[in-house]
Amino acid sequence: MLENLNKIQLQNPVDQIIAQIRDLIISGTVKPGEKLPPERKLAEHFGVSRSHVREAISKLQVYGILKVQPQSGTIVNGIGIVALEGLISNVLKIEKTDFNALVDTRALLEKEAARLAAINRNADDLVEMHNALELFEKKMAKDHVAIEEDLLFHIKIAEAGKNSVLKSMMMIITPDIVKSFTTLKVCNKDNANKSISQHRNILERISAQDPEGAVEAMKVHLDEVIQFSKKKS
Amino acid sequence: MLENLNKIQLQNPVDQIIAQIRDLIISGTVKPGEKLPPERKLAEHFGVSRSHVREAISKLQVYGILKVQPQSGTIVNGIGIVALEGLISNVLKIEKTDFNALVDTRALLEKEAARLAAINRNADDLVEMHNALELFEKKMAKDHVAIEEDLLFHIKIAEAGKNSVLKSMMMIITPDIVKSFTTLKVCNKDNANKSISQHRNILERISAQDPEGAVEAMKVHLDEVIQFSKKKS
DNA sequence: ACTTAAAAATTGGTTGACCAATTATTGGTT
DNA sequence: AACCAATAATTGGTCAACCAATTTTTAAGT
Numbered sequence: 297m298l299e300n301l302n303k304i305q306l307q308n309p310v311d312q313i314i315a316q317i318r319d320l321i322i323s324g325t326v327k328p329g330e331k332l333p334p335e336r337k338l339a340e341h342f343g344v345s346r347s348h349v350r351e352a353i354s355k356l357q358v359y360g361i362l363k364v365q366p367q368s369g370t371i372v373n374g375i376g377i378v379a380l381e382g383l384i385s386n387v388l389k390i391e392k393t394d395f396n397a398l399v400d401t402r403a404l405l406e407k408e409a410a411r412l413a414a415i416n417r418n419a420d421d422l423v424e425m426h427n428a429l430e431l432f433e434k435k436m437a438k439d440h441v442a443i444e445e446d447l448l449f450h451i452k453i454a455e456a457g458k459n460s461v462l463k464s465m466m467m468i469i470t471p472d473i474v475k476s477f478t479t480l481k482v483c484n485k486d487n488a489n490k491s492i493s494q495h496r497n498i499l500e501r502i503s504a505q506d507p508e509g510a511v512e513a514m515k516v517h518l519d520e521v522i523q524f525s526k527k528k529s
Numbered sequence: 530m531l532e533n534l535n536k537i538q539l540q541n542p543v544d545q546i547i548a549q550i551r552d553l554i555i556s557g558t559v560k561p562g563e564k565l566p567p568e569r570k571l572a573e574h575f576g577v578s579r580s581h582v583r584e585a586i587s588k589l590q591v592y593g594i595l596k597v598q599p600q601s602g603t604i605v606n607g608i609g610i611v612a613l614e615g616l617i618s619n620v621l622k623i624e625k626t627d628f629n630a631l632v633d634t635r636a637l638l639e640k641e642a643a644r645l646a647a648i649n650r651n652a653d654d655l656v657e658m659h660n661a662l663e664l665f666e667k668k669m670a671k672d673h674v675a676i677e678e679d680l681l682f683h684i685k686i687a688e689a690g691k692n693s694v695l696k697s698m699m700m701i702i703t704p705d706i707v708k709s710f711t712t713l714k715v716c717n718k719d720n721a722n723k724s725i726s727q728h729r730n731i732l733e734r735i736s737a738q739d740p741e742g743a744v745e746a747m748k749v750h751l752d753e754v755i756q757f758s759k760k761k762s
Numbered sequence: 763a764c765t766t767a768a769a770a771a772t773t774g775g776t777t778g779a780c781c782a783a784t785t786a787t788t789g790g791t792t
Numbered sequence: 793a794a795c796c797a798a799t800a801a802t803t804g805g806t807c808a809a810c811c812a813a814t815t816t817t818t819a820a821g822t
Contacts, residue, residue: 311622314623318623334802334803334804335803335804336802336803336804344776345776345777345778346777346778346804347775347776347777348776350804350805351584351587353804354584354587354588355587355588355591358588358591358592359591359620359623361623364804365784365803365804366782366783366784366803366804366805367782367783367784367785367802367803367804367805368783368784368785368803368804369784369803369804370804384613387547387551387592387594388592388593388594388608388609388610388612388613388616389551389555389608389609390609390610390613391609391610393693394609394610394693394694397610397691397692397693397694397695398694400692400694400695401692401694401695401698404637404638404641404695405637408637458630459627459630459633459634460624460625460627460630461621461624461627461630461631461633461634461702462630462633462634462637464620464621464623464624465617465620465634465698467620468616468617468620469694567772567773567774568773568774569772569773569774577806578806578807578808579774579807579808580805580806580807581806583774583775586774597774598773598774598814599773599774599775599812599813599814600772600773600774600775600812600813600814600815601773601774601813601814601815602773602774602814603774
């Protein structure tokens with residue numbers, strides 16, 4: 297019976313449009329920063345009315361995958377998490393005990409992502425992680441804070457791990473925690489250098505294909521977040 | 530500058546409607562399981578057209594907070610950790626399901642749940658897990674298959690672990706995997722006895738407050754699932 | 763008073779027309 | 793050929809009317 301319910305949902309036009317837009321993006325037909333075809337064109341192509349397309353786009357905006365620019369077009373987001381900022385804490389109103397559970401679960405997922413990255417990473421992944429780390433260092437050197445660049449580095453690790461479910465789960469909870477921790481933490485040169493050094497250690501262990509070392513480096517990096525969050529109670 | 534952008538967004542009618550619907554739920558004015566006022570009434574009350582209300586409701590559906598029943602009304606699922614399962618489920622729907630990634634992620638979550646259960650379980654938890662195991666054994670003895678009872682045992686372990694986020698994630702991915710594995714597996718007396726014995730070992734380690742032993746017992750239990758999945762590819 | 767069927771009202775779903783803002787094209791000038 | 797202003801086309805945003813399904817109300821029968 298539950299299976300029948302799922303099947304019906306999968307046939308809903310909006311979900312089908314979401315799946316097809318996702319395929320456009322995954323296949324590289326439309327790249328980050330580029331515009332999707334206009335709503336009317338998509339509606340024509342899918343054989344549905346514009347409302348369906350608008351609803352699909354609106355939902356994909358929640359996921360951070362698309363960004364709508366009125367009277368101009370709909371752009372594909374590069375890292376897919378911009379709109380997820382504050383998603384969990386603000387919208388869902390997570391209680392304190394549940395927030396601690398979020399932090400602990402994030403640590404579990406991130407350590408596993410680092411371990412898998414050390415096992416499964418390839419040369420392209422290393423370039424991506426390295427580039428993300430450089431962006432992070434550059435921003436940190438300038439501002440002592442670098443939320444999006446911090447997230448991007450963690451996302452690149454998850455991608456190198458090659459487990460899409462793990463990555464999706466991390467995408468739900470990591471942005472919120474990174475943001476709230478960064479907002480409250482003291483941002484100075486010492487803390488910035490510590491973060492940079494920790495990120496470097498993680499990437500080094502992943503490059504060296506050392507799963508246990510990567511887990512340990514990630515643990516060191518996250519311990520401060522964990523202690524800080526527990527202290528808040 | 531990014532801050533200014535956020536401020537503009539906060540004034541957008543759809544976001545305001547989302548905030549007000551959230552407040553209705555948080556304040557207890559509308560409780561989980563109850564219906565929101567109809568779209569037309571909400572639109573009138575907020576002084577906007579129905580499209581705005583529909584868009585807000587559609588987004589809150591993505592967050593897992595609301596569930597729309599066509600021609601009937603819009604029901605409140607809940608807010609906080611209750612909604613998280615819906616959100617996780619919706620986000621996972623966007624990705625193409627990689628069964629191996631699901632199985633590996635489930636293994637990670639279940640091992641951690643067992644570890645936390647060994648640490649955090651109390652006397653009530655032990656009773657619940659023990660009762661669930663008895664139900665499982667009774668069904669297995671009779672039918673050699675016991676999907677719901679199997680699942681209940683795993684849920685009780687997650688509850689004993691006292692991490693609500695972990696439990697939510699498990700609730701999303703464990704049922705499908707238990708179900709599909711059980712469907713394909715040979716169900717006979719030997720396999721039934723093996724499953725029973727494995728469940729007993731897990732509970733014993735949890736009772737004994739042995740986190741590492743619990744992780745190992747869960748690993749043994751899940752290795753068969755993992756190997757089976759890898760063989761399928 | 764209770765039950766049942768039919769009618770009416772209400773509900774979310776869908777559509778095409780219109781609106782305001784942006785982008786592309788056209789025509790004129792240097 | 794390059795530049796600029798005006799015009800036209802295109803874009804996402806908004807709206808009211810209509811549709812199909814569910815719920816509520818009404819009327820008739822026992």
